[in-house]
Amino acid sequence: xxxxxxxxNFPGKNIQLNSREGGRVLxxxxxxxxxxxxxxxxxxxxxxxxxxEFRAGVAIRGGVPVVFPQFAGFGNLPKHGFARISPWKxxxxxxxxxxxxxxxxxxxxxxxxxxxxxxxSIRLENGRLEMALSVKNTDQVPFTFTAALHxxxxxxxxxxxxxxxxxxxxxRDSALGESEILDTSDRVSFTSEVDRIYLDTPSEIxxxxxxRELSIGSEGFPDTVIWNPGLEKCARLNDMEPxxxxxxxxxxxxxxxxxxxxxxxxxxxxxxxxxx
Numbered sequence: 001x002x003x004x005x006x007x008x009n010f011p012g013k014n015i016q017l018n019s020r021e022g023g024r025v026l027x028x029x030x031x032x033x034x035x036x037x038x039x040x041x042x043x044x045x046x047x048x049x050x051x052x053e054f055r056a057g058v059a060i061r062g063g064v065p066v067v068f069p070q071f072a073g074f075g076n077l078p079k080h081g082f083a084r085i086s087p088w089k090x091x092x093x094x095x096x097x098x099x100x101x102x103x104x105x106x107x108x109x110x111x112x113x114x115x116x117x118x119x120x121s122i123r124l125e126n127g128r129l130e131m132a133l134s135v136k137n138t139d140q141v142p143f144t145f146t147a148a149l150h151x152x153x154x155x156x157x158x159x160x161x162x163x164x165x166x167x168x169x170x171x172r173d174s175a176l177g178e179s180e181i182l183d184t185s186d187r188v189s190f191t192s193e194v195d196r197i198y199l200d201t202p203s204e205i206x207x208x209x210x211x212r213e214l215s216i217g218s219e220g221f222p223d224t225v226i227w228n229p230g231l232e233k234c235a236r237l238n239d240m241e242p243x244x245x246x247x248x249x250x251x252x253x254x255x256x257x258x259x260x261x262x263x264x265x266x267x268x269x270x271x272x273x274x275x276x
Contacts, residue, residue, distance in 0.1 A: 017096050021126040030056075032088040032100040032120045034064040039127045039276045045214065047154040047248035051239045059084050061239040062152045062248070064131060066120060069112055069145035071225075071256050072174070077111055080150070083118065097123045103138070115139040127276045134269040137262035144261050148225060148254035149272045151216075155209055158246050162187040163226055165205030171196040171226075172257075190249065193230030199223050199257040207251060212276075220270035221253035 014035070017025040021040040028035055037046045048062035059065060059080070068083040086108070088100040102118040115138045123130040131149055155161045167186050173179045174195040187208075188194065201224040207214040218224070227250040229237065234245035253272035260268045 015090070015093055015098055017093075017098060017122070017124045019096050019124045019126055023124055023126060025122065025124045025129065027098055027122060028060070029088050029090055029100065031060060031084040031086065032066055032102070032122075033060050033084065034122060034129075034131065035060070036063070037124075037129050037274070039129075042127075042276055044154055045274070045276065047152040047244075049240050049244055051241055051244075053239055057085055061237075064152070065150040066133060067146075067148040067150050067252075067254075068118060068133070068135070069114075069116075069143075069147065071146040071148050071254060074146060074256065081145075081147075082108055082111065084150075088120065091119075096125070097121065114141075114143040116143070129274045130271065131273075132269060132271040134267055135260070135262065136267040137264050140264050142261060142263050144259045146254070146256045146259050147270065148221075148252045148256070149270075150225075150250060150252050151272065151274070152248045152250050153207055153214065153274075154248055155207070156247075157210070158190045158228055158249060160210045161249055162189050162208050163205060163249065163251060164188075164208055165202055166198050166224070166226075169198050169201060171198040188226055190228045190230075193233055194226055194228045196226045197223060197254070197256055198226065205251070207249060215273075215275040216251050216253075217273040217275065218253040218271065220268070221255050221272065222258070223254040223256045225250065225252035225254050225256070227252070 015027045023040040024038045026036040052061035065084040067080045070077040070081040088102045091101050092099040100120045104115045117136045119134045121132045164187050175193050204217045229245050235242045
């Protein structure tokens, strides 16, 4: 699905950013969702499922969903919280950047009774995409949350793709009942389902394919999620083609292992930077 086809799903609503060198990003205010990133002189680097449903209340499968205030099912909220299925307010747009806000509403208070202000900025540069999420506690009581930028990176073949930079770290294996495992391999490869939460990860890791490479940097997000559903699980996903797992790897900047605890008036910020 190319950027023009994506734009047709939300006519008149999407925002396109352009770098001076020719890069492009497409964003939907629904979830402040980055749908497409085409770096200068390159092809599409984000995966978006052709079967995703573009309708209210349903998460978009692919791109960069914003996960807040709960990662996965680690809590009492709906899976991955409500930010990815909420309309964000567009605060500022320039040729190469956009700023969105999300705050509490009647619907969020029904499931998470806190006042907050989430700010999400997206900046496009030559060969570089920066996404930064900040959260401020505007309530009178503390609250706790987990968050992630659930980034679907498009690959030519998952069988010829590795993630480097996580050797020697502990990860929670969600495919094996949250068992904690020490990674002794020099790379993460994808021969079956991979669903791991790496804790206390370095500020930069790499996605390496047969003929190209992507740097994934982060600040403020101490953890990294690596996910690919594999053949069997992918076949059970209604919004994914049966062989869609072959075309992406999720590498997610996250804060999960130690949830963020915010006192009234305090703020937290995390950033992910993709560089070709």
